[in-house]
Amino acid sequence: MENGAARTAPAVIVAIDGPSGTGKSSTSKAVAAHLGLSYLDTGAQYRAITWWMANNNIDITDPTAIAAVVGKPEIVSGTDPSAPTITVDGVDVSGPIRSQEVTSKVSAVSAVPEVRARITELQRSLAASAEAGIVVEGRDIGTTVLPDADLKVFLTASPEARAARRSGELKGADIHTTREALIKRDAADSNRTTSPLAKSDDAVEVDTTDLTLQQVIECVITLVEEKRAAK
Numbered sequence: 001m002e003n004g005a006a007r008t009a010p011a012v013i014v015a016i017d018g019p020s021g022t023g024k025s026s027t028s029k030a031v032a033a034h035l036g037l038s039y040l041d042t043g044a045q046y047r048a049i050t051w052w053m054a055n056n057n058i059d060i061t062d063p064t065a066i067a068a069v070v071g072k073p074e075i076v077s078g079t080d081p082s083a084p085t086i087t088v089d090g091v092d093v094s095g096p097i098r099s100q101e102v103t104s105k106v107s108a109v110s111a112v113p114e115v116r117a118r119i120t121e122l123q124r125s126l127a128a129s130a131e132a133g134i135v136v137e138g139r140d141i142g143t144t145v146l147p148d149a150d151l152k153v154f155l156t157a158s159p160e161a162r163a164a165r166r167s168g169e170l171k172g173a174d175i176h177t178t179r180e181a182l183i184k185r186d187a188a189d190s191n192r193t194t195s196p197l198a199k200s201d202d203a204v205e206v207d208t209t210d211l212t213l214q215q216v217i218e219c220v221i222t223l224v225e226e227k228r229a230a231k
């Protein structure tokens with residue numbers, strides 16, 4: 001190395017997609033923290049705009065009504081993996097966006113093309129300004145938002161494993177009901193016309209059904225390090 005200068009790792013863009021409960025958030029946060037990268041939870045952004053629509057009595061069954069007000073809320077995401085934040089018009093909505101009401105409405109709101117255009121623009125701008133690089137997790141990151149990402153990972157797991165994980169989180173919620181709700185949301189997200197949940201052709205698929213969270217994290221860290229070494 002010339003003049004003994006320390007060589008900084010090149011910025012790396014990582015896209016992690018997959019259905020609900022496959023471990024995208026837990027894995028992405030841990031990978032980003034370990035590698036000193038930024039982290040973006042794009043589901044939280046769709047939940048935040050859905051929360052605003054519900055709070056402002058917008059009819060979420062009417063895509064025209066949603067499209068008419070899509071530019072109104074100011075959505076800001078903090079990308080520190082150890083303390084990710086999300087605000088709407090300056091209000092911390094990290095708790096309310098996880099409510100059952102928002103979860104039941106988010107697929108309808110996120111299917112509206114004008115909503116996707118607005119949120120995609122925010123996502124690209126955050127990725128472009130992440131100096132060391134970023135791990136972005138969602139449903140359409142590898143296919144649509146960041147098609148030139150250095151690494152694309154598509155996480156999967158059986159509906160049974162995903163429901164058991166979610167039921168554990170929801171303090172013993174009924175597994176059957178949780179499984180049906182997951183399957184319904186995945187179907188809505190996969191079947192919408194604009195940038196549906198899908199695996200990019202060049203994504204590495206990781207089935208997490210029989211892996212611990214730590215094993216998944218280590219697997220993704222290895223994949224990122226291999227990509228970094230090849231840059």
Ligand SMILES: Nc1ncnc2c1ncn2[C@@H]1O[C@H](COP(=O)(O)OP(=O)(O)OP(=O)(O)O)[C@@H](O)[C@H]1O
Nearest residue numbers: 019020021022023024025026165169208211212213
């Ligand atoms: N491999 C794993 N083994 C066991 N539990 C896991 C594993 N991966 C994630 N979990 C747990 O499953 C739950 C859901 O994980 P997480 O929120 O990361 O999934 P997600 O894909 O981001 O879901 P969503 O898209 O619905 O936000 C969390 O409680 C997490 O700790």
Ligand SMILES: Nc1ccn([C@H]2C[C@H](O)[C@@H](COP(=O)(O)O)O2)c(=O)n1
Nearest residue numbers: 042043044046106110138139140189
């Ligand atoms: N890139 C993304 C991320 C999320 N969504 C929608 C679809 C999901 O059901 C919803 C909530 O996401 P979660 O918090 O469960 O990860 O947001 C999307 O359409 N595209």
